[in-house]
Amino acid sequence: MSEYEHIARTDTINPRVLVAKYEVRGAVTLRATELEDQLMEAKKKGVPSGLPFDYVTYCNIGNPQKLKQKPLTFIRQVCALMECPELMEKCPDAFAPDAIARAKRLLDAGFLTGTYSFSKGHALIRKDIAEFITARDGFPCDPDTIYCTDGASMAVRHMLDLLIRQEEKIGIMTPSPQYPLYASLLCLYNGCQVAYPLNEEAGWSLVPAELDRIWEEATAKGINCRALVIINPNNPTGQILSLECMQEVIRFCIKRRLVLFADEVYQENVYEDGTKFVSFRKVAHDMGDDVFKRLELASFHSVSKGFLGECGHRGGYVQLDNFLPEVHAMLYKMVSIGLCSNTVGQVVLDCMVNPPKPGEPSYELYEKEKNDIIQSLKRRAVKLSQAINSLEGFTCSKPSGSMYLFPSVVLPPKAIEAAKAAGVPPDTFYSLQLVEQTGICVVPGSGFGQREGTFHFRITFLPPEDQIDSVVESIKKFHANFVAKYK
Amino acid sequence: MSEYEHIARTDTINPRVLVAKYEVRGAVTLRATELEDQLMEAKKKGVPSGLPFDYVTYCNIGNPQKLKQKPLTFIRQVCALMECPELMEKCPDAFAPDAIARAKRLLDAGFLTGTYSFSKGHALIRKDIAEFITARDGFPCDPDTIYCTDGASMAVRHMLDLLIRQEEKIGIMTPSPQYPLYASLLCLYNGCQVAYPLNEEAGWSLVPAELDRIWEEATAKGINCRALVIINPNNPTGQILSLECMQEVIRFCIKRRLVLFADEVYQENVYEDGTKFVSFRKVAHDMGDDVFKRLELASFHSVSKGFLGECGHRGGYVQLDNFLPEVHAMLYKMVSIGLCSNTVGQVVLDCMVNPPKPGEPSYELYEKEKNDIIQSLKRRAVKLSQAINSLEGFTCSKPSGSMYLFPSVVLPPKAIEAAKAAGVPPDTFYSLQLVEQTGICVVPGSGFGQREGTFHFRITFLPPEDQIDSVVESIKKFHANFVAKYK
Numbered sequence: 001m002s003e004y005e006h007i008a009r010t011d012t013i014n015p016r017v018l019v020a021k022y023e024v025r026g027a028v029t030l031r032a033t034e035l036e037d038q039l040m041e042a043k044k045k046g047v048p049s050g051l052p053f054d055y056v057t058y059c060n061i062g063n064p065q066k067l068k069q070k071p072l073t074f075i076r077q078v079c080a081l082m083e084c085p086e087l088m089e090k091c092p093d094a095f096a097p098d099a100i101a102r103a104k105r106l107l108d109a110g111f112l113t114g115t116y117s118f119s120k121g122h123a124l125i126r127k128d129i130a131e132f133i134t135a136r137d138g139f140p141c142d143p144d145t146i147y148c149t150d151g152a153s154m155a156v157r158h159m160l161d162l163l164i165r166q167e168e169k170i171g172i173m174t175p176s177p178q179y180p181l182y183a184s185l186l187c188l189y190n191g192c193q194v195a196y197p198l199n200e201e202a203g204w205s206l207v208p209a210e211l212d213r214i215w216e217e218a219t220a221k222g223i224n225c226r227a228l229v230i231i232n233p234n235n236p237t238g239q240i241l242s243l244e245c246m247q248e249v250i251r252f253c254i255k256r257r258l259v260l261f262a263d264e265v266y267q268e269n270v271y272e273d274g275t276k277f278v279s280f281r282k283v284a285h286d287m288g289d290d291v292f293k294r295l296e297l298a299s300f301h302s303v304s305k306g307f308l309g310e311c312g313h314r315g316g317y318v319q320l321d322n323f324l325p326e327v328h329a330m331l332y333k334m335v336s337i338g339l340c341s342n343t344v345g346q347v348v349l350d351c352m353v354n355p356p357k358p359g360e361p362s363y364e365l366y367e368k369e370k371n372d373i374i375q376s377l378k379r380r381a382v383k384l385s386q387a388i389n390s391l392e393g394f395t396c397s398k399p400s401g402s403m404y405l406f407p408s409v410v411l412p413p414k415a416i417e418a419a420k421a422a423g424v425p426p427d428t429f430y431s432l433q434l435v436e437q438t439g440i441c442v443v444p445g446s447g448f449g450q451r452e453g454t455f456h457f458r459i460t461f462l463p464p465e466d467q468i469d470s471v472v473e474s475i476k477k478f479h480a481n482f483v484a485k486y487k
Numbered sequence: 488m489s490e491y492e493h494i495a496r497t498d499t500i501n502p503r504v505l506v507a508k509y510e511v512r513g514a515v516t517l518r519a520t521e522l523e524d525q526l527m528e529a530k531k532k533g534v535p536s537g538l539p540f541d542y543v544t545y546c547n548i549g550n551p552q553k554l555k556q557k558p559l560t561f562i563r564q565v566c567a568l569m570e571c572p573e574l575m576e577k578c579p580d581a582f583a584p585d586a587i588a589r590a591k592r593l594l595d596a597g598f599l600t601g602t603y604s605f606s607k608g609h610a611l612i613r614k615d616i617a618e619f620i621t622a623r624d625g626f627p628c629d630p631d632t633i634y635c636t637d638g639a640s641m642a643v644r645h646m647l648d649l650l651i652r653q654e655e656k657i658g659i660m661t662p663s664p665q666y667p668l669y670a671s672l673l674c675l676y677n678g679c680q681v682a683y684p685l686n687e688e689a690g691w692s693l694v695p696a697e698l699d700r701i702w703e704e705a706t707a708k709g710i711n712c713r714a715l716v717i718i719n720p721n722n723p724t725g726q727i728l729s730l731e732c733m734q735e736v737i738r739f740c741i742k743r744r745l746v747l748f749a750d751e752v753y754q755e756n757v758y759e760d761g762t763k764f765v766s767f768r769k770v771a772h773d774m775g776d777d778v779f780k781r782l783e784l785a786s787f788h789s790v791s792k793g794f795l796g797e798c799g800h801r802g803g804y805v806q807l808d809n810f811l812p813e814v815h816a817m818l819y820k821m822v823s824i825g826l827c828s829n830t831v832g833q834v835v836l837d838c839m840v841n842p843p844k845p846g847e848p849s850y851e852l853y854e855k856e857k858n859d860i861i862q863s864l865k866r867r868a869v870k871l872s873q874a875i876n877s878l879e880g881f882t883c884s885k886p887s888g889s890m891y892l893f894p895s896v897v898l899p900p901k902a903i904e905a906a907k908a909a910g911v912p913p914d915t916f917y918s919l920q921l922v923e924q925t926g927i928c929v930v931p932g933s934g935f936g937q938r939e940g941t942f943h944f945r946i947t948f949l950p951p952e953d954q955i956d957s958v959v960e961s962i963k964k965f966h967a968n969f970v971a972k973y974k
Contacts, residue, residue, distance in 0.1 A: 017821060
């Protein structure tokens with residue numbers, strides 16, 4: 001084909017696609033996938049792989065079931081029954097009676113996995129979500145303010161697409177470090193990423209006074225800030241906001257006229273004793289109607305995180321408070337263009353927001369499975385963070401929530417030079433060698449944003465408990481060799 | 488809230504969202520949903536609904552299972568087993584042995600519904616799709632050229648986002664009438680819709696000479712046409728392209744340097760005797776390597792249409808021929824930002840492209856279910872089109888494929904005036920009254936594009952066979968009253 005000049009080339013396609021970055025599935029992950037293929041190929045042929053490890057450990061992404069977390073029995077029974085309702089008759093004993101009842105309830109409401117649902121999600125699912133939010137926050141939520149989407153990522157995409165205009169410089173304030181979904185979508189939609197720093201020295205806390213400073217700087221540059229993104233519990237840092245900080249953030253959004261994006265997909269991933277997740281919606285409401293009604297709030301949630309870890313099902317939603325009906329009409333149109341979110345994701349959402357209740361047949365098993373997962377996540381978070389902290393050259397703040405650690409690592413100057421020579425950021429250089437030598441796949445900190453001259457990586461604490469020791473051991477050995485090599 | 492000036496308002500949000508239109512789920516469908524709610528509410532309370540019909544008939548959208556089409560047994564068994572693998576042990580007799588074998592095959596390849604798959608879809612699924620395409624077209628397809636997406640809609644979205652640039656006027660040539668996904672996305676991405684007419688008088692055929700004329704006109708206006716969209720079999724017209732026409736289209740794309748978007752989601756929906764679906768990929772390949780290698784071709788397929796009708800599962804893919812590796816790298820990044828398409832949709836895709844083979848336990852039932860659906864669709868297409876054609880004021884071309892009829896209807900001048908007074912297009916005016924009086928929901932032709940002064944609506948022929956007569960009777964009665972009213 002070399003003699004033929006292609007139509008789609010890097011100089012003819014959308015230039016914003018070229019510059020967008022999404023390191024969670026970037027160069028390091030692609031290399032991990034290649035290495036895994038090599039291992040599988042060798043295994044199939046019964047020959048040595050030639051690699052110094054037997055399997056790839058995907059610590060790059062919060063994908064718990066890939067790392068052996070079991071799905072919750074009740075949820076999967078309901079999904080199976082929704083796909084094959086005749087199983088209720090054929091083998092009722094294979095299912096808990098309340099799983100059957102749940103599937104029947106959905107079927108009776110006209111929900112079928114094979115049909116497009118209403119664009120915003122089926123009415124019953126949105127009603128159940130609204131009741132979950134009402135109970136969680138202690139004040140009512142209207143089902144019409146909820147949009148079910150293919151994962152929370154799609155909800156974020158729609159909301160950014162709604163707010164960003166080409167006609168002016170629209171700024172969206174995002175934390176730094178941040179989950180790269182925001183930076184990549186801002187790049188695609190041509191919005192301005194207005195990064196506010198999280199303070200690593202104070203456990204990655206958010207300093208509200210900084211928000212004002214950053215807003216003023218951006219505004220002085222002609223950027224019209226339209227929204228503020230808060231990830232709580234935080235990805236990648238694991239930090240959880242204090243109540244006071246949340247109140248200040250709300251006051252800031254009202255003062256500066258910013259829509260608040262509350263990315264609360266890790267709301268069940270809270271590990272610190274005495275710390276409890278509180279939604280921005282509840283905090284704003286508790287500040288009184290005068291405050292609440294002035295806050296345009298978009299809250300995101302997902303089945304991918306928490307103790308469910310049902311990533312592949314792509315179930316998520318956004319719930320909007322205090323948005324105008326005419327803006328809802330536009331968002332309805334946007335979700336309609338994709339017809340609807342996938343129905344099985346909606347079923348999983350329904351189970352998440354409406355789990356078995358005390359006294360119901362599945363209740364005890366559900367609670368046991370849930371608590372086992374949460375307790376195990378907590379143990380792994382503590383174990384991995386302590387171990388990483390004990391390594392020379394690493395600093396890792398205490399993990400309060402989410403699924404990640406974001407340790408900083410001191411890299412030798414010669415390694416930094418070698419990275420420069422290789423044309424990659426130093427942390428990518430480090431992470432690539434880590435995966436080559438240990439099979440452990442992490443995401444370089446440069447993919448999230450970090451202070452100039454500091455280096456980090458994001459690592460999930462999702463490997464099974466019996467593997468955590470070997471992960472730590474591998475990192476320790478690798479790091480010692482790396483430092484020795486570039487001394 | 489009235490005293491508070493909102494942040495998100497129609498004058499502050501993305502203006503392209505305001506102007507985008509998606510009539511398939513527009514005003515008429517929203518009204519149908521309200522009417523259905525009213526019926527359900529009345530039924531729940533055991534009181535008369537006050538409406539002149541007992542149920543809403545959703546003929547607005549190709550959503551077969553909503554209109555009582557049964558899912559294929561094999562596919563749903565595999566889905567249920569993937570959600571709940573322990574059912575293989577618990578109640579093996581409830582499943583066909585090959586459904587169990589299929590689920591095992593996916594599980595053995597590391598496919599789990601609860602995990603994010605590789606961004607482009609799991610390797611085994613893409614391998615199966617590639618083998619299906621290879622067998623269909625008689626020449627090899629590389630799995631790496633395939634991207635699984637949440638429905639084909641999402642694949643179209645990514646491809647348009649990839650090609651459209653804000654830096655210049657990028658034109659995408661689309662049929663008129665067209666499935667409004669294209670117009671709405673072009674509007675959102677700020678591309679130029681360059682409409683080429685289909686010739687209603689000749690059964691909605693595509694006139695290749697027209698393509699050149701339209702291209703020249705657009706080019707003269709400074710529009711840089713970058714792609715041509717062909718929907719074959721066509722939505723909304725039901726037309727199927729001749730081999731000669733496809734060859735001319737391919738030559739046109741090469742001559743004018745256009746990426747060809749082959750929207751082939753209706754490839755199994757072919758009803759005319761002696762007519763067979765042939766993919767653009769096969770036609771281009773049969774024209775010789777010199778032609779084929781110069782064609783940048785994106786082919787779209789979906790589990791939502793055909794005889795599966797698995798709309799809610801949102802399974803689709805795009806397969807790309809002759810695209811540069813660096814463009815593939817960009818598309819990989821785009822799908823990675825959403826992490827992956829939903830896994831159950833990928834399972835359904837896998838069943839679609841790799842159905843039970845002769846001799847396998849599920850083969851006969853699968854073939855019977857498939858043929859029953861296709862034969863029934865064919866009978867309904869013929870019956871509905873003949874009936875509509877027999878009504879005074881209606882003209883409907885012969886349905887060759889897809890799931891729709893697109894009849895033209897003569898509206899009385901007074902009705903056109905009344906519509907103008909009501910501020911809605913005449914065909915919307917007509918369709919709104921139709922749903923109010925009969926419960927039959929169709930999509931006004933203005934949502935697809937139609938020649939000035941002509942009026943159409945799109946109606947699916949998906950209602951169950953025993954309802955087709957009553958649908959026709961209702962339309963006939965409604966139309967007579969409508970004409971009498973505006974005489």
